[in-house]
Amino acid sequence: MSKSDYYDVLGVTRNSSGDEIKKAYRKNAMKFHPDRNQGDKAAEQKFKDINEAYEILKDDQKRAAYDQFGHSAFQQGMGPGATPGGFDFGGGLGDIFDAMFGESMGNGNRRSSQPSRGQDQRFNLEISLEDAFHGKKFPIDFPTSTLCTKCSGTGSKPGYSPESCSTCNGYGKVRTQKGFFTVERTCPNCRGEGTQIRNPCNACSGSGVMQKNKRLEVNIPKGVENGTRMRLSGEGEAGLKGGPPGDLYIFLSVKPHQLFDRDGSDVFLKVPISMPVAALGGEVEVPSIDGKKVRVTIPKGCQSSHQFRLRGKGMNILNSRSRGDMFIETIVEVPINLTARQKELLQEFERESQRRTYSPKTQAFFDNIKGFFKELSE
Numbered sequence: 001m002s003k004s005d006y007y008d009v010l011g012v013t014r015n016s017s018g019d020e021i022k023k024a025y026r027k028n029a030m031k032f033h034p035d036r037n038q039g040d041k042a043a044e045q046k047f048k049d050i051n052e053a054y055e056i057l058k059d060d061q062k063r064a065a066y067d068q069f070g071h072s073a074f075q076q077g078m079g080p081g082a083t084p085g086g087f088d089f090g091g092g093l094g095d096i097f098d099a100m101f102g103e104s105m106g107n108g109n110r111r112s113s114q115p116s117r118g119q120d121q122r123f124n125l126e127i128s129l130e131d132a133f134h135g136k137k138f139p140i141d142f143p144t145s146t147l148c149t150k151c152s153g154t155g156s157k158p159g160y161s162p163e164s165c166s167t168c169n170g171y172g173k174v175r176t177q178k179g180f181f182t183v184e185r186t187c188p189n190c191r192g193e194g195t196q197i198r199n200p201c202n203a204c205s206g207s208g209v210m211q212k213n214k215r216l217e218v219n220i221p222k223g224v225e226n227g228t229r230m231r232l233s234g235e236g237e238a239g240l241k242g243g244p245p246g247d248l249y250i251f252l253s254v255k256p257h258q259l260f261d262r263d264g265s266d267v268f269l270k271v272p273i274s275m276p277v278a279a280l281g282g283e284v285e286v287p288s289i290d291g292k293k294v295r296v297t298i299p300k301g302c303q304s305s306h307q308f309r310l311r312g313k314g315m316n317i318l319n320s321r322s323r324g325d326m327f328i329e330t331i332v333e334v335p336i337n338l339t340a341r342q343k344e345l346l347q348e349f350e351r352e353s354q355r356r357t358y359s360p361k362t363q364a365f366f367d368n369i370k371g372f373f374k375e376l377s378e
Contacts, residue, residue: 125251142216147208227253229250266325267289283295
């Protein structure tokens, strides 16, 4: 009976990225898991096929060998990266010499079946500027692989243990004589594991791991910035054969705020003020990032883009009791939709302004223009 194409088994294309293959595997593994399809032999076989396909396609070397030779790459002793002539070039020149002379160089007892660390995982978390200021605990849910609770990660039914591979005697590799050379290749029976599971666990189908959703509470400290990366040790995917779990990395992004802009520990706020307040002075009440209100005194003759600095009113600083500063920038707003009386008053103000300089910058600008044309005429 011919095997199905591994890409078809997972429902991906040959151009799919590693992340796409991993995502497809998790989706299918959860769908056809024996716990969800108890007594369904077809689903159980599908689950085994999914795990077999993922085991090949998740590894770049195995995937390359499969793309070139298909299923025959893993039959009759041909390992990932092997050529029809029997020499394995997948690991580079060093591995060729190791394969040829491994026994004579003292590596004859090396077994490929070793505990392996679980893969790291990434979780993207978006928070508000207020959350970044105050700090907050966030519950997160994410899919991951964990040790099978029924077999404790061994892959065998309770009461059974993995047995040494009868083909390679637990070495994980088989040797063939090529003239004067002894060539080692990955054992086709155990695929380099050195052991065989003859009584697979019903819960994980012999894989030793299970896919499930994991829930954690992440403590976001005060003062974190956009792009901060947090590492949660041991919260990644489960390791294999007793290996340690990977880590979980939380990547934080801070959403843009409707009022405040942020630069490091400082915050910036643009405040519109009316022409009378700008001319005569006054007070305006503005919010601060901590949720309180601050009164700011506007001096007489305040211009647009004038900045006020409020020390210690900015963001909390990470791992510190200090805070940054808050900068307020004024925007003098020109009134629109004037009434007839307002227009009359402004016209009167303009006539009065011509008798006396109320706008020093305007007067200086036009004085410079007169000097410019005077120089041109001389």
